[in-house]
Amino acid sequence: MADAEDQGDGEVKELSSSFPSLFASTSSTEVPPKDQDLNDSSASEIFCRSVVNILDKDDVDSAIKIQRDMISRVERANAVIENFNRVGKRQYEDFLPKFREHTNLIIEMKKDLDNVFKRIR
Template sequence: MDSQLRSTSQNEVEHLDNAVVIAESLVNQVKKSDIDMMVQHQKEMLTRYEKTNEMLINFNMLSAQRCETTSQDFKKHTQMLYEMKKDLDIVFKRIRTLKQRLTKMHPEAFAACSDVCNIIEVENNEDTQSKDDVQTS
């Protein structure tokens, strides 16, 4: 058993010696100045990446602030449009109510006006249809 341990340990020592020899030969093939130059280039690139990263962080913060401001403005404008629509609906409802009252009070005047409006409406429809026909041709 001792002989097996000795042969195993001798094999391991020889294996380690071979590994050390290979590592030393690789180290000897590369010049120290080349390694130093590569390290210097890596440090320069690291500095550039850190500066770029800082600039991107600042840009993202600024963009987030502007996005928040724009979102708030968008919400305000949307609310304003919704309120304007409600106001217009109320105005059109009042106009319809007034028109109905006036129709009851002065039916002959509205009959004459409605004939004129119908003629104008028919002419507008004909113009629209002729334009559509020209566009499809």
């Protein structure tokens, strides 16, 4: 459990070092000039401009790079899991007839032993 927490802390440290402007104090956020008429802009446009002012292009590029790295890791892991499933399915299909045959053999042996036990009594 502590390992998971340490890993989470490491990820936060990595993110904070990758995106310093996101984790910096936002007390100096830019406010649109007072002479700009806010009625001309919709709330979504104002929000988008505010987000663009907060985000640094390098931070966005770094986030995209991290996401691409993660998707390549996920794709590789997915390929490994698919291969594991194929091998497991093939082994199961090979094993199942033998398992049924041995199960039937054990059932027959039990019947024979029951008959022998009854004859001995």
